Amino acid sequence: MDVFIHTFYTDFKHIVKDPGVLIILFGATIMYPVIYSVAYSKEVVREIPVAVVDLSETKSSRTLTQMLDASSQIKVDYHIYNFKEAQNLFYDDIVHGIIIIPKDFERKIFRGEQTSIKAYADATYFMIYKQVLSAAVSAGTTMGVKIEVARLMQKGMDMNKALAQSQPLSVETNYLFNPSAGYASYAMPGLLILILQQTLLLSIGMLGGTNRERNRKYYFLENTLNPRSAIPILLGKVSAFFLLHILNVFFALVIIYKIFGFPQKGNPIDIIILIIPYLLSVGFLGVAIASMIKKREHSLVFMFFTSIPFVFLSGMSWPINEMPTVLQYFTKIIPSTAAIQGFLRLNTMGASLKQVSHEFVMLLSLMVFYFTVAYLILRYRIKQNNKELELQEIDNESKDSN
Numbered sequence: 001m002d003v004f005i006h007t008f009y010t011d012f013k014h015i016v017k018d019p020g021v022l023i024i025l026f027g028a029t030i031m032y033p034v035i036y037s038v039a040y041s042k043e044v045v046r047e048i049p050v051a052v053v054d055l056s057e058t059k060s061s062r063t064l065t066q067m068l069d070a071s072s073q074i075k076v077d078y079h080i081y082n083f084k085e086a087q088n089l090f091y092d093d094i095v096h097g098i099i100i101i102p103k104d105f106e107r108k109i110f111r112g113e114q115t116s117i118k119a120y121a122d123a124t125y126f127m128i129y130k131q132v133l134s135a136a137v138s139a140g141t142t143m144g145v146k147i148e149v150a151r152l153m154q155k156g157m158d159m160n161k162a163l164a165q166s167q168p169l170s171v172e173t174n175y176l177f178n179p180s181a182g183y184a185s186y187a188m189p190g191l192l193i194l195i196l197q198q199t200l201l202l203s204i205g206m207l208g209g210t211n212r213e214r215n216r217k218y219y220f221l222e223n224t225l226n227p228r229s230a231i232p233i234l235l236g237k238v239s240a241f242f243l244l245h246i247l248n249v250f251f252a253l254v255i256i257y258k259i260f261g262f263p264q265k266g267n268p269i270d271i272i273i274l275i276i277p278y279l280l281s282v283g284f285l286g287v288a289i290a291s292m293i294k295k296r297e298h299s300l301v302f303m304f305f306t307s308i309p310f311v312f313l314s315g316m317s318w319p320i321n322e323m324p325t326v327l328q329y330f331t332k333i334i335p336s337t338a339a340i341q342g343f344l345r346l347n348t349m350g351a352s353l354k355q356v357s358h359e360f361v362m363l364l365s366l367m368v369f370y371f372t373v374a375y376l377i378l379r380y381r382i383k384q385n386n387k388e389l390e391l392q393e394i395d396n397e398s399k400d401s402n
Contacts, residue, residue: 007236043182056105097132205299208290238283265350284370
């Protein structure tokens with residue numbers, strides 16, 4: 001117990017006295033969620049500037065242009081009659097989409113023939129591409145239905161029957177767990193969990209690197225210790241960071257959610273039960289990594305190489321089961337992957353802890369695994385430290401005898 005208290009007190013004292021560690025542990029955890037949430041606060045990209053190339057120059061084409069402009073997704077900044085001019089506007093980044101109404105647009109409508117419009121959008125920018133094409137499809141479909149209904153009513157059909165015949169199949173779309181289909185509501189829950197992991201890993205690594213730089217014995221093992229003391233030392237170190245990081249968890253998962261209104265349906269008790277093994281597994285992983293770091297800046301290098309891969313392997317941007325098999329196995333050893341999947345289902349979808357039992361068991365397994373790894377490393381360090389102390393004692397005795 002004395003070893004645990006001594007380690008906890010020593011690490012806690014060095015954390016609060018190290019401005020760099022405090023900036024990472026608290027500054028980054030506060031700054032990143034606020035910046036990202038503010039940047040994505042509009043949730044949906046609206047009124048994307050487009051150019052309509054009206055080769056028809058008829059009443060029907062102008063009606064379609066008005067319908068396109070009425071869409072919340074795009075705004076028709078240029079109603080022109082030349083495709084080359086529209087191309088120049090697009091390449092000059094003045095508009096992000098081009099919609100072409102063909103020359104025979106109205107003539108085909110009056111003949112009862114099928115006509116079409118063409119929509120071009122920058123597919124390298126997914127959000128813009130999706131909005132431009134959705135607006136074009138929606139306006140084209142609506143106008144097609146109106147034309148068909150008018151034609152049927154001219155033949156004497158009742159309006160309701162004409163509507164049913166012109167559109168025999170309708171689709172009702174429901175955005176489950178993200179009513180506004182917003183980007184912030186999609187991205188931020190996973191990012192918040194990932195930020196908690198990366199800042200904890202980096203702060204533990206920075207403190208470990210600083211200790212080695214200042215020639216402090218392995219985690220302040222100044223005296224000969226029984227190798228079994230590795231357990232209270234490990235628990236003391238992780239507890240010091242855990243206690244401080246709980247404040248960050250409260251800020252990220254409670255304050256940020258309240259301020260920006262992200263979807264939140266989860267049971268707080270279930271979320272806490274899920275988060276505890278997550279933080280502990282990250283803490284044990286951090287101690288294991290810190291034991292291999294010799295300089296403070298090495299932790300920054302680790303962060304540089306892992307941050308982006310951890311985002312892609314989290315399953316946020318691409319389904320894990322669609323990844324190559326090797327990468328699927330790799331995702332299982334990253335605590336944030338199971339935590340993000342479990343947290344999204346608990347907090348956003350309103351699932352119960354039983355329904356995320358797979359992710360919970362994964363986190364418990366990682367917690368035990370990284371505890372064992374960190375324990376074995378610390379045990380080795382203690383034995384190594386004991387040998388050095390014995391050699392130093394023998395050396396001192398030989399000097400005294402001489």
